Each structure stands twice: as C-alpha cells, then as structure tokens.
Amino acid sequence: MSHPSPRAAAAHLLDQVLGEHRLLSDLLAAGALGQLAPPDRARAQRLVTQTLRALERSDKILAKHLRKPPPLTVQNILRLGTVELCMGGDAHGIVNECVALTGASKRFAKLKGLVNAVLRKVAAAGPAEWAILRVPHLPKWLRAPLSEAYGPKTVAGFEAAHFAGAPLDLTPRGDAAALAEAVGGTVLPTGSVRLAEAGQVSALPGFETGDWWVQDAAAALPARLLAAQPGETVLDMCAAPGGKTLQLASAGAEVTALDISDARMARLRENLARTGLGAALVIGDALTHEGRYDAILLDAPCSATGTIRRHPDLPHARDGSEIGDLIGLQAAMLDRALGLLKPGGRLVYCTCSLLPDEGECQIEEALARHSGLRVDAEATALPGVDPDWRTEEGGFRLRPDFWAERGGMDGFYMALLRM
Template sequence: MSNSATAARRSAIYLLDQVLGEGRLLSECLAAGALDRLEPEDRARAQRLASETLRGLERADRLLDNHLNRTPALTVHNTLRLGAIELCNGEAAHGVVNSMVEIISRSRKHGRLKGLVNAVLRKVATEGPEAWPKMRVPRLPEWLRDPLIMAWGADAVAGMEQAHFGGAPLDLTLKPGVNGPSGDVLPTGSIRLQDAGQVSTLPGYKAGDWWVQDAAAALPVRVLAPKAGEKVLDLCAAPGGKTMQMVAAGANVTALDVSEARMARVSDNLERTGLKAQVVVGDALEHEGQYDAILLDAPCSATGTIRRHPDLPFAKDGSEFGGLIELQTQMLAHALTLLKPGGRLVYCTCSLLPDEGEVQIEEALDMYPGMTVNRAALNIPGVEEDWITEEGGLRLRPDFWPDRGGLDGFYIACLNKSA
C-alpha cells in the first residue's frame, strides 16, 4: 500500500470534513493551504477524490446505509464514503480497504472504529460495483433543486444533474494565431480536452499559448467584441481569463478586483501568456473613469459551475443569495455610470437562477431608459437560437451539449448606452 496514496486519501477526508461539516468551499480550503504539504501529484489526487466523493455522495450514502445501524461521526462517515466511491469506481478492494482502515486506526478519536470501517467496506466491495450503475443520478439538494425546477422544468434539471454527475472536461482558450493541444474544437471556438491530465505539462502551457476557461465563460468577451485600441474595463476580473481574451484582441484593458490574492493570480496569468493589462486592486463600487466598453462578471451564486465545483451544493444553503442579488444590482448601476455615451456593457453571471440574470436585465431596462439590449451581439459562432432569451440575453445551462460534455451555466447580456 502506497504511503503517498494514503496521504492523498487522508487529505481528501479532511476536505470532505470541511465541506460537509463546516460549510467551507474546497477553494477556500485550498487557498488556506490545506494541501500544501503534499506533493503536486498527491495534491491533485486528493482534490479529485474529494470532488468524486461529493459528486457521488447520494449513491455512496445509500450503499452505506444498508450496513450501518446509525450514522457514524463525520470523519468516519467520510472515510466510508470515500472508500465506497473508490470501490465502485474500480479501485482494487485490498488497497482501498487497508488504506481506509489505516487512516482510522491512526485517529486518536476514532481509532476504535477501524473494525467497523473494515467490515462495512468489505461488504461494499462485494455489492457496490454491481449496484452502483443501477442507482439514480444524484440529485441537487431541495433548496436549489426546487427553484431550478420552477425556472427550467424537471426534465432540464434532470439533465443538469446528469451533467453535474459527469463532471467537466477541460476547455482552453487559445491566443490568436497559435496552435493548442490536440482536442475537440467546439462550435464556439474553445478547445475541449476530455482527459487532460496535469495542466502544466500540456503543450503550450509554459509558452503561454492558452489558458483554461470553460467554453461558456469564454462567451461574454465574444459578445462584448472588444476592438483594438478601445479602453475596456474588466470588473471582477479574477482569475483573468476574460482579461486575457480582451488584451489578446488588442484592447487597452483595466482589470479590477477587490481581492489582492485573486489579482495576484491575474498578474501571474498575464505574465505567463505575455499579455499586458493595467491590474488594479479595488472596490468595483468605488472605481472611477470612463470606458468604451465594460465587462461586468458580477459576484453570484456560482450555481452554474457545479460540474467542476461539486462542493457548492453542500457548502451553501442559499441564504446569502439575496445579498448577492442586491450587490449585482448596485454594481450594474455603478458600471453604467462608467460607460461612455455610445458605449456597451456586457453583464454576466455564472448562475442558473433567473434572479441573477434575466431579471436583473429586465429591471435595468425599466430603470435606465438610455440603455437598450444589443441582440445582434449574440450573433456569434456556436450560439444556438434557442439559447437567446425573451429580453435579449443569452442563457447557457449544463444540460446543453450533453454529447460534448456540457457547459457551465451562464447568463450573458449586452447593453448599449445611447449616444
């Protein structure tokens, strides 16, 4: 049994404890250095194991419930969950069971339960692999599932859940004029890799020929269509994919975000790709200036990104969404004051909730008579007609492109300011 594999599993269990016990996002745990002591390969494995467990949590719990008289302490439960997921995904039973027993046996608090872990996982190893594919696709929690069904219908939500369970492939945006790693060229122009491996080892990474960006996240800049020499503001710019797109198009870009740590990542990405923008750490509501074009990727529930962030439904409960919607309204109002007459603004959120997308634009059009929706801006390659909404925005959902691996959920609209 590999000590390396056990270390990755132990760290994955810690991440699960944080998400399911403390309501923390995986990204918060990683930013706080939760996996810093691991080697890069083990760090990647721990993240993958935690994510796979969260995706399949409902199935794992159903399997485990058959062999548990009562729900054990969270760490023990998460050890069993992780073991069940690995066993049902084809990992060798001997290695998985022994590793999980070793992890629990070394716990001062739970070491006496190593026999339980051994017995339960051996039963799952026998029954689980056959039962697993017959179980239903894991569902979203009701706090999120119910409003999504109201918005899009039960069939659409079932398709989203299938996409969430399948996870997300890796999408790349290429700098103009370069060739990226070989992959599927999507209708919108992104390159999709189904089994990418370690990103930093892919051809062109060190040369800065491309950056990682979901195909849906690449569309707001294509809708904005920045032109060479234009003065453009990227509000809430981190991690910088949209900034790099606009710089690569020749625009003079000011990239702004309130987080110094996140803006450091933007600077790193710009340096790797050899692109230059003015990087500003600051509050979007206090920023001043006048711009030809603005991209506002507003803070939101991120419910459109569950394909790649399966922790979100477990770490959140929807209670903060009202505050986010109010912040979006304020940011959109302020952004419009920064826009030159005759300029254009793209508003977008990676949310599946209409209150963070369609409703925001409908209300903005009522509130600001000088603003109009630019429907023509959505006439870009790969955008399908039934993705365009009644008020003239673009609605993307994870259940779109099911045969290609789905899309992040996004809402995008382009507003023109009268001259």
C-alpha cells in the same frame, strides 16, 4: 517530514467542505494541498470531487451497513472508499488505506474494525447497487427554484451533467486547431479547445509559453460578446481569477482589471506573467471605482450555481441564504457600471448562475430603471452559438445540459447593453 497521501488529503478536504461548509476553491487557494506533488494534488482533488458528486449514492449504499452514522471524519473515509470501490478501484488497496487512515487518529482508531467490515461488504455488493441508483439530486434549496424556472425534466438534465463532471476547456491565444492537435483535444463550435482527460494541467504543451489558459467554454463567451477592439479602454469589473481579462488583453484592448480581493488577483498576476499579456490591476470596490471606459465586462458576484459540474462542493458548502443579498449587489454594480461608460459605450453583464433572478430578471429591471438603455440582441450572432440559447430580452442563457454529447458547459447568463 512525511506528507499525507492523496486519499488522506481528500478525507481532510471533505471534512472541511461537509463539516465547516467551506468552498473547495478557497481551501485550495489557501494551500490545502500544498504538501503534495502535482500529480498527487490532482489525484486528491479528483477523489474529493468524485465523492461530492456521488454523495447521495455512497450514503445510500453505506446506510445498509451502518446502524447509525459514525463521526463525520470516519463517515467521509467511508464515503471515499465506497465511491472508489463502486467505480472499479482496487478493493485490497482501498480498504487497507481507509482502515489505516481511521487507525491513525487517536479519536477514531477504535472504529477501524467498523471501517474494515463495512468497506469489505461494499466491495462485494456495492458496484452492482451503484449501477441501479438514480443520478444524485440537487439539494432542495436549489432544486425547487430551478424546477420552477425550467421544469423537472430540464433540471434532471442539469443533474446528469453535474454527475458526469466537466472536461477541461482551454482558451487559445492563437489557432485553436493547432492547439487541439498539440494537446490532444477537440475544437468546440465557439472556439474553445476541450480535453476529455487532461491530467496535470501544467504539463500540457504550451503551458509554459502561455499559449492558452484554462476557461470553461461558457465562461469564454462574455468577452467574445463584448468584442473588445485594439486600443479601446476596457474595464473588467470583477476580474479575478482573470480568464476574461486575458481574453480582453489578447484582443489588444487597454484593460483595467478590478477586483476587491488581492488574494484572488494573485492567480491573474501569475497568468499575465505566463502569457506575456498586460493589464492594469486595481484592488478596490467596484461600487466606488472611478473612470470612463469604452466598454465594460461585469461578471457580477453570484450564487455560482452554473458551475456545479466543476465545483460539486458548492451545494454542500452553501444553502442559498446569500442569494437575496447577491441580487441587490448585482443591481447596484450594474447601475454603477453603466455610469462608468463613455457616451456610446457598451457593457456585458453576466453571471455564472442558473437562477433567472440573477440573470434575465436583472436585465429586465435595469431596462426599466434606465431610460435609453437597450439590449443589443444582434451581437449574439457569434460563431458556434445555437439560436436556442438566445432569450426574449436579447441575451444568452447557457445551461449544463447543452452540448451533452460533448461534455456539457457551465450555466451562464449574459447580455450586451448599450446606452
């Protein structure tokens, strides 16, 4: 049985994201690229993310050569080809395979002549046009509230970071400098190791021996803020996919990793086995969970708008309609988490969102609801943390445009609470 090419797989994934509004992470978890060898999987995923980041540019260039948009599948083949051509790809190979992909479909074979003609025109004029087009904008449903919160100039910085994409960050179990030397990366101020070009992750030194795990530098800070101690009972309240659980377990804490999705916990099980770390895994609803803990890390379900530089499918797969419900769920989870703390316990609340309603506002409202609750602002004095990241209520606000010269970071909000 023949396997699809990386380009064919990428075109199919674009159909799913842009036509059915499915998240790329869900598609990949369901095995969408399972028929491909690891290097081809990496290439297919790279083609998809590059095309999604540059969708505005590719559509602008294609509009000059199309009287009307073709069917979505053909349009996505054209988008893939346009992005590759404008980013310096080999014109002959790209055009030929895009024509072949179109011709392989009974429904769209009659449009292969159109694909050939359009992409040859793009190959000739597209790269010069590409170079002068603006950085792609976020969709209006997200750009408007972000501009209100941060101002248009800052949002333009977000968009530049999103378009540039994200390097690969690793959280080391041991010495960061030694890991950086082994994998050819650099040590970031907060202790993560960053690789500009990672290639196949599972082929990197130390993968098989569990010396590290993939985790954006911003996502590694909530566990460092919680500062779990050996022997403490710690609940990772929404644990999957598990990077923070691994950090807490590596610190020597007795960790309970709780998540409602058994499927999402599969990756955490794999990483625990690979690293040799231990945690009690519980599949269940955080709102009904019982127990008493010295410390809790609540990475609450959110809009994930802080992760667009790594997940460019998100603005196309979502429209913001779910945010109101998420804000209510975050408040309920925060209240429940506070009730699970032992006397004198501490809790880190965090979200990978750029929207203040899912971050700063949640903490301000929680302080109003709970007498005696306070933010431990002194805990934010962590190595490598810029004082400008601290917020009025005593938490951290991380943004994609921070560390721009180093490749940026995910957007995150976090605060350490004590009763």
